Amino acid sequence: MYKSPNKQTIRFIRNGLIGWGKKNYRKFPWRHTKSKFHALIAEILLQRTKADQVLPVYKVFTAKYKTPYSLSKARLAEIKKAIKSLGLLWRAGLIKKLAVVLSRGKSIACDYHELLKLPAVGPYVASAFSSFHCNKFRSIIDSNVVRLYGRLFGVKTGPETRRSKFMYDLANLMTPQKAFKAYNYAVLDHTAAICVSKPRCEICPIKKECRYYFRRGGYYGKK
């Protein structure tokens, strides 16, 4: 039975994740690029794709296409070839459309609802971009976040949970208003290293507040 987390629990989880993050944040070029264009491209390449796998593609891609205009002029086959190793090749067409739209504008919007209008940009990419690269409060929801909160609070999740109002409200509740960026990065990195599909609960900094760890009255690892 789901119970909404109280303030102490929320604080513990936030501090646990951010504290862990400070020692374990991954470094990726798109986390500190000055190019909002490249940052946005990165978020799109990261859709359903592991970050480590995106890295080499991102490097080649950003070296080749430095501006929306240069990308808008690229042939579709060329873009497909560049992102081929990532699969989901229909993204190539959307990326090209995106470049055409962006090359007409002066700069990339930072407003969530404006971002949503862009090709290949959905709730996750718009949230991640405005949080990480516009310094605006936004909670992020991806498959990892769904798994994390599902385990922490002992709720059933499915393929469509990521779009549910329940998860949206929960993510907004958990994400701190000020340290949202540190928290969001910590969540991404923690769910990629600790709270993976076969979780490494022994070394999880927030296991004390995790329903999954304490499931069935015992704790994870001791059955």
Add this chain to the structure above:
DNA sequence: ATCCAGGGGG
């Protein structure tokens, strides 16, 4: 066989 920084379309 399963999973991955989801989006688009029905």
Add this chain to the structure above:
DNA sequence: CCCCCCGGAT
């Protein structure tokens, strides 16, 4: 709600 996209790592 449902399904598809999809290559690559584990």
